[in-house]
Amino acid sequence: MPSPCDPQHAPAGDVGAALMMIDSRLKSIYDGKTSTDPEQRELTEQFVASLGPTGANDLVDGACTLIFMFMKWLRMAYEDHDKDVIEYIVPSLVATMRMMPKSVRPEAIPTMAGLLVAAGTGLSPSLWRQQYGQWTQDEMTPLEATAFLLAEHINHLTDDRDFATRLITKALSDAGTG
Template structure:
């Protein structure tokens, strides 16, 4: 039986821009910059503001698509070792988000955990979230943090700082060829 949250019904959004934002954050962390560069953050904010509401919504959908694709890859990787992705990934990411009170407000963590569970069970995170109303401003940083933490988790598992970015880039380029 098909679910209304099935990924086939979800807009992919602007995955390229969402990936660029996550990749730049990963590179900053790997370069030893623990604080977000205010100039870089300002450029990202200017860029997203220049897109208008429709463009920003596309990036939001793109970030949800990243979360879905990262969780799909993680689900397959954990299943190869007879492990459950939800059991191994969700508690780890929730604990990490709880240590990030400046970026992730405590009241947004259940929503981010729900997005991870939805994606981990093969549902579209954006369609799952949509059933509870519009996104709030307070959920934007946690959403970005969730995608970032998943990418970083994949990079640590593979011992390759660029693996998550390459994974999505390859999927995007192969979808362009189809």
């Protein structure tokens, strides 16, 4: 029986805007900025505010799509080495989020772990989360952190700071020409 969380039923959202935010955060970290520059934070807040409610929902769906695509790539990479993506990714990301109490509140971590498990088993993170009600404001930063940490993990695995961004950009380009 098909799952109501099957990715084919999920909205893709604004993957481009979500990727732009994650890529910007990656570049900031790679450039040695360990905390968000106040000007960068203000620009991000203005950008999100300019989206309006529908655009903000599209951005959240886009972040969930990124998480799904990153986990799909990681699942294939780990399976090539006879490893389980959930076993290797979820504990590591949960441990990292626990070290980020200012950005990721402890009560958001189980939800983010659930998103990772959903994506790691081929389910849509956004549809999986939707079963439990509306997204909360307190889940927005952890959602961004989850997508960021996955992208950074992929970049680290490939020893290429731009690999995760190129992975998504290529997928978007292929989808547009397919």
